[in-house]
Amino acid sequence: MNMRFSTIISAVALLLIASAVVCNSQSVNDAFRDMTDSLGPTADSYKDVDARIQKLQSSLTAAKLTAVQSSELTNKISKIATAESQEKSLHPSGLPFSSALTLTRDLNRVAAKLVLISDAPAEAPDPATMRSRLNERIDAALNAILLTQADADKLRRDMQATVSMENGMHSGSSSLTALQVNQVRSAIQDIQAHFAQELKLNQTAIPDLNKAEVDLQMDVDSAERASKIDTKQAATLRQRLDQITAKQSNFIGQNTDGALSSVQVYAIASDIDRLRHQLHQFSTKTVSEQNPPNFARASVNH
Secondary structure, eight states: OHHHHHHHHHHHHHHHHHHHHHHTOTTTSSHHHHHHHHSOOOOOSHHHHHHHHHHHHHHHHHSOOOHHHHHHHHHHHHHHHHHHHHHHHHOTTOOOHHHHHHHHHHHHHHHHHHHHHHTOOSSOOOHHHHHHHHHHHHHHHHHTTSSOHHHHHHHHHHHHHHHHHHHHHOOTTOOOOHHHHHHHHHHHHHHHHHHHHHHHHHHHHHHHHHHHHHHHHHHHHHHHHTTSSOHHHHHHHHHHHHHHHHHHHHHHHHSTTSSOOHHHHHHHHHHHHHHHHHHHHHHTTOOOOSSOOOOOOOOSOO
16 A cells, blocks of 8 residues: 555656646647646546537537548547447446546547647648647657657657658649648647647546556455455455556656656556456456456557
8 A cells, every 4th residue: 555655646746846847838838738628537437438429529510620621520539439339348337447548538639639620720830830839849748747758759750750641742843732731731630639638648647547546446445345355365456456556656767757658558557457357256256367358449549
């Protein structure tokens, strides 16, 4: 337990440091910060996900979009709804934590993309300018400890891919058509939306993980008191929970920015889900540790 509380204290300290840096970083206090504040927190249930999908669909219907933009976002929402339906069939008893993170992330990315399109100026900047501005915001987020180096590197690789995309569209020395420019802009907006969601995930990940770990500890204690699991099983679960907490703490210590990358967040979340699954099997007297379900599901919007 001491290790878990130590991790929570470290996380709080990290957030306080980040907040102090952000107060002095005007470049981060822009539309991306406002957008991040408006993105939803981690979903609690399938009902929560359903409500967000419906709200996003209503916002999409009300927005002034081109047919291409509307079709793109509608398809993304449809894929999320399909992914949620698959989760319901696999886990009818409730939404796994790692799945909640994935569905929330993908919904937030669509919401952020919708905001970016809706708020785009009449004279949109050229792709090179968009990339330059996004690079500046990524640098500011790194300096403010709002983004890990690993996630920043991933965003920059994605941006470089839009350069290759743009170069591939050129035919000799000819300029891009208006349609091609819009295609490149849309690809960059996807990265901008991902950036906004990474900021959101960095702000909420450690508190969400800590809460999930504490909730699981309480459920283990409750199951033991109710004689649903025996003392040996409870000890096994607590030992593995301590290992998860230590893994999270090691991740934070290994990262020079003292935060968690998105890959590390999902790794911890999947560990928590597997341990909760084991608690359920212990409690129902059908213990089977072979081939536990795969709780870490891929994004539907890559």
